[in-house]
Amino acid sequence: MRPAAPVHDAASVWDIATPSRHGRLPGVSMAGFRARTTDLVDLGVVPHPAVTVAVDLGDEPFLVTDFHGRQQSGSVVVRLASGGVRVRGQDIECLQMRLSPPLAHAVLGTCAESGTTVVPLDALWGGDAARTQERLRAAGSWDERFAIAEAALVRRYEAGRAVEPEVAFVWGQMVTSLGGARVERLAAEVGWSRKRLWSRFRAQIGLSPKRTAQLVRFDHAAHRLAAGHSAARVAAEIGYVDQSHLHRDVMAFAGVTPMALAVAPWLAVDDVAWAAP
Known part of the structure; x- marks a missing residue:
């Protein structure tokens, strides 16, 4: 894990972990986030040209609101979209994966075709979402968590449908x-x-x-x-x-x-x- 360097006001809010090695799948980046404060975090996130998978690892689920005001709590997928999202929660801890849209098409199936910006992860992965989340919660380090998440992506990618x-x-x-x-x-x-x-x-x-x-x-x-x-x-x-x-x-x-x-x-x-x- 590479420790986070101080970054403006954000340094007082987050501990950030990143993988110590390159992953096996092209088009995926991962990071782990843990809030340093028990106060309510209310943060706007601008849109990015990637599909984001956020696996909730905290004691209390965070809430994600899209630019239309629709809300989802807990582990979610934020699809490629024209507007940002807002994240609110306390004691937030999560693992985020940014997937290039071609990779996301294979590992998330119908996510690209959904008209909704924020989708519950279990709506796309079924029971595998809960099993992966529990393994991530039980892991002893961020590097172990990154390896578990990557293995889940590889399984879905190999079973998925590639873009043309x-x-x-x-x-x-x-x-x-x-x-x-x-x-x-x-x-x-x-x-x-x-x-x-x-x-x-x-x-x-x-x-x-x-x-x-x-x-x-x-x-x-x-x-x-x-x-x-x-x-x-x-x-x-x-x-x-x-x-x-x-x-x-x-x-x-x-x-x-x-x-x-x-x-x-x-x-x-x-x-x-x-x-x-």
Whole structure:
């Protein structure tokens, strides 16, 4: 386990653990979170271009509210979405897994096709969700927990249904280009019509190609803002038409201004929890 470094105000709230080795599955990152305070934690989490699995390991279940106000408690899956979520709870302890959408399609089945942002884990994994949760609770270390979680993902991946190669290719190009690749060009590269790509991609990834590209670009912009770059610089360097375009995207995805996003506590945690090993 790599201990967390101090990060703005977030350091006073969380102990964060990360795996000591690379995992076997590409497209998955893990982190363990334990609240340092017994006070109520009420934290907004901005959207990210990944599907998040949060396994509740605390004594009291935390509550996750999506941007429509719908709520779920305990272990949940937060699917690829256009808006963030809010997490509330006391004595929170959980293991989070961030899955690339192509991997999530295999290990979570119908999650990408659900119209709901936050889904109970047991609705997708059945009894295996409770069994995995109990094994994680009983584990003696975070590294043991990461190994248990990875084994569960590998089992589901091997039994699951992979996305079509064309969809996986388009997803990869969107990530590599930071959301700048044109959908028409990508459709031509895989030999599909734009309509076919739009339909297959949305069914298997969970968002349309255009919205996914916007989310990838927003995520890059959010981390640049959090690193201290000005909104004008970020807009110019990432490919927004102008600063007002960046402002509209940030408001659409995070519900706050670029200035407020730059100091969002969860982005400070991000660089510790999801840094490369």
